[in-house]
Amino acid sequence: DVKVTQSSRYLVKRTGEKVFLECVQDMDHENMFWYRQDPGLGLRLIYFSYDVKMKEKGDIPEGYSVSREKKERFSLILESASTNQTSMYLCASSPGTGGKYEQYFGPGTRLTVT
Amino acid sequence: SQKIEQNSEALNIQEGKTATLTCNYTNYSPAYLQWYRQDPGRGPVFLLLIRENEKEKRKERLKVTFDTTLKQSLFHITASQPADSATYLCALESNDYKLSFGAGTTVTVRA
Numbered sequence: 001d002v003k004v005t006q007s008s009r010y011l012v013k014r015t016g017e018k019v020f021l022e023c024v025q026d027m028d029h030e031n032m033f034w035y036r037q038d039p040g041l042g043l044r045l046i047y048f049s050y051d052v053k054m055k056e057k058g059d060i061p062e063g064y065s066v067s068r069e070k071k072e073r074f075s076l077i078l079e080s081a082s083t084n085q086t087s088m089y090l091c092a093s094s095p096g097t098g099g100k101y102e103q104y105f106g107p108g109t110r111l112t113v114t
Numbered sequence: 115s116q117k118i119e120q121n122s123e124a125l126n127i128q129e130g131k132t133a134t135l136t137c138n139y140t141n142y143s144p145a146y147l148q149w150y151r152q153d154p155g156r157g158p159v160f161l162l163l164i165r166e167n168e169k170e171k172r173k174e175r176l177k178v179t180f181d182t183t184l185k186q187s188l189f190h191i192t193a194s195q196p197a198d199s200a201t202y203l204c205a206l207e208s209n210d211y212k213l214s215f216g217a218g219t220t221v222t223v224r225a
Contacts, residue, residue, distance in 0.1 A: 042216055
């Protein structure tokens with residue numbers, strides 16, 4: 001079974017702090033994704049990566065950056081956390097890009113920025 | 115602009131009945147459409163994928179239809195059980211090969 005793990009289930013940070021969210025997958029998938037999920041808005045793609053050191057902006061990349069130094073690990077970085085980044089963050093991996101590949105999600109990190 | 119709309123209201127149904135969820139989309143031409151289940155505080159879990167040339171797909175008590183003319187997918191849970199209570203998300207391929215998700219429909223099955 002594919003397993004996607006995220007470093008924290010719950011995180012509380014202060015405004016202006018640098019925040020690291022880590023995601024690890026164990027199925028040798030090429031593609032990894034970071035989403036945020038807010039009530040009524042669904043999942044919105046922040047960034048995705050289709051290979052080591054490769055990344056592409058999603059729909060809402062502002063205020064975020066990512067790092068993929070190893071195939072199994074994809075990190076999301078909030079350079080200077082703000083209250084409007086309080087959200088549920090979900091990492092996913094997939095063996096390919098596009099609609100014919102299912103995505104495997106981690107349990108999520110609920111981030112609160114105060 | 116591209117838009118995915120799911121039932122705007124939560125669905126409350128009696129155990130044993132069929133739940134029908136709707137996913138409508140505009141300005142997409144997806145070759146594939148997916149459905150996921152999400153329990154509170156957890157990540158979504160993949161349920162079914164249907165291709166544009168498939169009218170219907172079944173998996174146990176789940177049935178999905180895909181009408182590219184109407185730009186709509188229907189998701190049915192037959193003989194529903196309280197354990198089916200969750201939020202169900204539809205997802206489809208956007209123009210740049212990424213998955214776009216709907217906001218989801220929350221289903222509550224009463225015993």
